[in-house]
Amino acid sequence: MTNAGLLAVSWSPEIRGIIVVLIGIGVLCGSVYGILTTNLGSRLGFLVALSGLTGWLMMMGIVWWVYGIGLKGNDPSWKGIEVVGGSLNNAGSDIVRGVDVTSATVTEAVDGWLAVAEDNPAFGQATAASDDVLVNQTEVFKAGDYKSLAVYTKGGERWPKIGNSIDFLAFRHTPHYTLVEVQPVIPSLQEPGRAPPTATPDPTKQPTFVLMERDLGTRRQPAVSLTLGAGLLFALCCYTLHRRDQTLKANVEEAKALVPARVST
Secondary structure: OOHHHHHHHHHOHHHHHHHHHHHHHHHHHHHHHHHHHHHHOHHHHHHHHHHHHHHHHHHHHHHHHHHOOOOOOOOOEEEEEEEEEOOHHHOOOOOOOOOOHHHOOOOOOEOOEEEOOOOOHHHHHHHHHHHHHHHHHOOOOOOOOEEEEEEEEEEOOEEOOEOOOEOOOOOEEOOEEEEEEEEEEOOOOOOOOOOOOOOOEOOOOOOEEEEEEEEOOOOOHHHHHHHHHHHHHHHHHHHHHHHHHHHHHHHHHHHHHHHHHHHHO
16 A cells, blocks of 8 residues: 555545444454354355344344434424514514414413423523524524523424323324514623623614424434334345245255155165
């Protein structure tokens, strides 16, 4: 190998990672296949080794599927739908157009919208997602130029349920929306060496609403694909081994039946 090749392997993490994976597959899987080959032959040893590998992958996929670990897809997140300035009557979406969400409380809903308490973890998650929409995606505000006042939520029910509370079998969800109300703050001067002053909403400015929808993500999708794919290959290998055993048994019985006939002749 040339010096350039050695430098590429030692520097590039992608090439080094691929080589490590290939060596691991060759050592682990290859050693098992080599031992089976000496006892069962090349074709049968390969079939047994493949059955064990796919069976192990299927069980690992089931564990990843249940606990949501291992090979994961995209995590759930909030996706921005619309930024509405001023009144919600200006909204383009029928979900919030003309709805007075400011009269909703934590216990009393208005057209399905409920207020979220500030000590609820969902409040911080929604405001953080709205910050990304306002500052990075739409650039309506700059960081520190506004303050989140309230968060409202609607939908997100899971079904089917057993009774009113048992929902561990639920696999369907209604769309889950959240609405974050923000308002520009009064500009203030920050003195060096002192903590920044508390942001005060400007009552002369109109509020802005950020409408978002919950994206459930694909966190368990890779584990599901691995479980189903490895399970099908495992079932196919087991069926092939079963057919081979049946064929071998039939051939042995046929050979035993032919032995007395040959001896009598």
